[in-house]
Amino acid sequence: MIAAAQSLPPATPLDPTEVVRRIRAVLPSSETKVALHEPRFVGNEKAYLVQCIDTNWVSYAGSYVKKFEQALADACGVSHAISVTSGTVALQLALHMAGVRAGDEVLLPALTFVASANAVVHAGGIPHFVDADAATLGIDPVALAHHLETIAERRDGEVFNKATGRRIAALLPVHIFGHPADMDALNAVAAQYGLAVVEDATESLGSRYKGRPCGSLAPIATLSFNGNKIVTTGGGGAVLTSDDILADRLRHLTTTAKLPHRWAFNHDEVGWNFRLPNINAALGCAQMERLDVMVVAKRKLWDAYSAAFADFAQGRLFAEMPYAKSNQWLVTLILDKGYEAALEPILAATNDAGLMTRPAWTPMHLLPMYAGNPRAALPVTEDLVTRLINLPSSPFLAPA
Numbered sequence: 183m184i185a186a187a188q189s190l191p192p193a194t195p196l197d198p199t200e201v202v203r204r205i206r207a208v209l210p211s212s213e214t215k216v217a218l219h220e221p222r223f224v225g226n227e228k229a230y231l232v233q234c235i236d237t238n239w240v241s242y243a244g245s246y247v248k249k250f251e252q253a254l255a256d257a258c259g260v261s262h263a264i265s266v267t268s269g270t271v272a273l274q275l276a277l278h279m280a281g282v283r284a285g286d287e288v289l290l291p292a293l294t295f296v297a298s299a300n301a302v303v304h305a306g307g308i309p310h311f312v313d314a315d316a317a318t319l320g321i322d323p324v325a326l327a328h329h330l331e332t333i334a335e336r337r338d339g340e341v342f343n344k345a346t347g348r349r350i351a352a353l354l355p356v357h358i359f360g361h362p363a364d365m366d367a368l369n370a371v372a373a374q375y376g377l378a379v380v381e382d383a384t385e386s387l388g389s390r391y392k393g394r395p396c397g398s399l400a401p402i403a404t405l406s407f408n409g410n411k412i413v414t415t416g417g418g419g420a421v422l423t424s425d426d427i428l429a430d431r432l433r434h435l436t437t438t439a440k441l442p443h444r445w446a447f448n449h450d451e452v453g454w455n456f457r458l459p460n461i462n463a464a465l466g467c468a469q470m471e472r473l474d475v476m477v478v479a480k481r482k483l484w485d486a487y488s489a490a491f492a493d494f495a496q497g498r499l500f501a502e503m504p505y506a507k508s509n510q511w512l513v514t515l516i517l518d519k520g521y522e523a524a525l526e527p528i529l530a531a532t533n534d535a536g537l538m539t540r541p542a543w544t545p546m547h548l549l550p551m552y553a554g555n556p557r558a559a560l561p562v563t564e565d566l567v568t569r570l571i572n573l574p575s576s577p578f579l580a581p582a
């Protein structure tokens with residue numbers, strides 16, 4: 183006789199204070215209240231900002247904008263970076279340039295920050311959520327291919343969702359917490375269906391996939407310089423591309439589509455005012471001078487956490503894929519199956535102890551405005567969010 187499968191209680195009980203102790207063992211003792219991720223301005227930030235004010239160049243025109251864009255393009259291995267006021271508008275622009283139009287569906291992970299989905303809506307599209315791969319945290323290419331086989335229908339050289347009748351225009355992979363999604367496999371699925379690909383590299387500046395920088399893995403990609411990203415401009419973002427024509431179009435559209443003239447105000451399209459001011463770019467220039475140093479520090483911090491949790495019986499640190507070199511934007515602890523009930527007590531104990539930890543984002547399909555959106559089966563996403571905790575990850579927390 184075969185016994186019915188039973189859900190056994192976890193073998194080793196989990197004491198939340200043990201997680202507090204292991205995190206504390208990694209952090210400098212001088213750090214009592216620790217944020218999830220915060221910047222430190224220890225380079226040329228102040229000098230460059232003072233220069234903006236002294237020279238009166240604080241707005242959209244100014245030498246730091248060009249310098250910052252060049253530094254971004256160099257770091258990401260692309261020809262052009264167009265800096266804008268946020269990562270969200272960078273995504274909106276990128277999706278627009280990729281051909282997303284009113285009523286089109288865009289495939290993106292349910293496990294992402296809400297800005298990815300919001301940008302699809304701002305571009306006129308409809309977010310269509312797909313599942314994550316537990317090994318990468320990004321979109322699972324096999325599950326994506328399977329989902330498309332089930333729901334996609336080709337008509338007149340385009341792909342439609344059989345259930346909704348709407349065109350599926352694009353795929354938006356996100357490199358979650360800095361970890362590169364499996365872009366070769368995702369690009370192959372997109373190519374098979376003729377989908378445009380926009381790379382959401384907002385969390386992965388400085389990360390590499392098979393030696394290639396994140397931000398260079400699709401024809402168009404985006405960055406964010408929000409206050410908690412690896413490089414911050416206070417707020418800001420960028421669109422990356424190696425397509426000269428696309429870059430010209432982006433610069434034109436983000437500066438009100440104004441035609442160059444010595445004095446006349448002529449505009450040939452409905453444009454946007456999305457450019458990054460020079461004062462923000464000045465901050466970004468100083469931050470970019472330290473990008474490599476910060477990536478090294480963040481990887482060291484991951485190593486230190488990894489050692490501190492090596493003999494932790496009830497979970498493990500999420501580790502990068504062999505193909506990846508992650509910027510380790512956020513260090514992620516994943517509890518073993520069976521310890522879901524310990525998630526909230528660990529979040530409470532760590533935050534009570536002055537250690538800012540955070541769970542995964544509420545998956546997009548569980549947010550009220552996206553509850554009715556098209557989606558694939560999401561078993562991996564729904565499982566991961568019950569067991570995932572991000573640990574304090576600022577680069578200055580790394581051991582010397």
Ligand SMILES: *Cc1c(COP(=O)(O)O)cnc(C)c1O
Pocket residue numbers: 268269270271273294295297298356382384385406407408418419
């Ligand atoms: C930060 C982020 C964005 C963009 O955010 P902004 O705050 O608008 O700069 C988009 N997608 C993801 C996954 C992000 O983490």
